[in-house]
Amino acid sequence: MTEVYLNGAFMPLAEARVPVLDRGFLFGDGVYEVIPVYHGQPLRLAAHLDRLERSLAGIRLANPLSRAHWEHLFTRLIASQAAENQAIYLQVTRGAPPVREHRFSKCVEPTVFVMTKPMAPRDPRIAEQGVAAVLREDIRWQRCDIKSISLVAAVLLRQEAADHDAEEALLVRDGWVVEGSTSNVFIVQDGALATPPVGPELLSGITRELIIELSERQGLTLKQRPLSVEDCRRADELLICSSTRELLPVTRLDGAPVGQGQVGPLWRQLDAAYQACKTELMRTPHG
Template sequence: MAGVTMQARPAEIYLNGRFLPPEEGQVSVMDRGFLFGDGVYEVIPCYGGRLFRLEEHLRRLDNSLHAIRMHNPLERGEWQAILERLIGQLPGADQSIYLQVTRGSSGQRDHAIPDGIAPTVFVMTQPALYPDPTTLATGIKAITLADNRWLRCDIKAITLLANVLLRSEALDQGAGEAILIRDGQATEGAASNLFIVQAGELITPPKSDRLLPGITRDLVLELAHQHGLPCREQEISEAMLDSADEIWVTSSTKEVTPVVELNGHPVGNGTPGPIYTRMAACYGEYKALLQAGRIPS
């Protein structure tokens, strides 16, 4: 699906109740998001001006906020109105919406969570950066790395330094993603969820505090059930990963991307596999229906 040119840029962001130019946005240096990474975020794709699974994204936002002892500062309708106004700046375009909620500023730096402070709410949109057709057709390389992140990876927290370093290590080694290993089990990618195919069956690790509950991950499972692709949620050992017939990574920006080489060795025959080809077609059909307004945002 063609995206907008990179020259097209939105003129406004949303910050704490105001729509304003990005260069006019200001946040206190005492904001706990700045000082502690005390906040959560969401990334919501928009296809042809239609939001992708908004209810699921807002539900995950609620869960993340609850996990860090915060309440959602906005009602569902308020969120939708903000998002619709921002995506309206690039009518009909594929976009990526980023929203972030931090705990705000109490005026001092103290680890203790303060009472009664106003959260900082920030939203922006930008032209979509999805995998190019060549990448989806040929696949990417991946490496495995030790999962050295914290124990609440189910929270979509803005504290992403560990993920940044892991992904950078993959890029340094000429790979497009790092698949993370903890206690002998593959958990997810540095910035993606993980699927493998063994003997024609699609397998992904079950939801837990070790991985992010991905919206795209859940859609892939739904599409597999709808289209008769055998699938299950099961822990993936490092041995299973090494012997997989196919490996995929999924996210809002990666969509469904095949991995054709792992740690320098081909996955399967070194090309995207037949189950991936079927899922890619199902995913493309879903996007087309969303664009056409035939399924809800």
């Protein structure tokens, strides 16, 4: 039976309940994080908790738990699952005031929810065929650097990609590709990598930061600069990344081949480095 944490108590998932007046339910007023776990070890935990702090500050909500408390919750929930590779999902909302009101209510405790689920292995066909993506106008709000639970725009965009047999929708804002609906974007051109710079129009992905670090370790050239639609269409390689999907090669964009339409050498190099990073994490003693 799956165990979750909700507002100070561990319980079966089927028994977890929140009030209908919870602001997360009524307004999408909250933030979340997704943290990959390999062999019982969270990857880049400190970076995820740092981003949680930034997201909470962005919506003017104090962090309800200390880092030690968060880590205790994660350790217990990870141990409750049989799967070695998991994804932690945590969500903090502004809680449930006595009445529905747009303005913040005073003296309301935040709602804190945490669960884990098994993380499926990557489909081996991806390494041979890559995935498809489509370009779509960015219809989201102006603070995409906050990992908000208000995700209806991202849901619609990701579903539109699925409707076209694509893995992801790459989002275009004022002519520039900023990120995917649930991922960050890299291109490869003339042997060099590029990715859009951090700003309010995109989420600073933890996996994105790891890919940047791995690129530096591999001695690759990488620039953080705006990417135009044509940059993506003419790229030799196009890559997307996220915490649970890791790094994926995009070989088709809007039905047209990216580069030669094949998985490229820089994806293979970076993916090997990423897998080595995971292996090193698995060798680290549990703290």
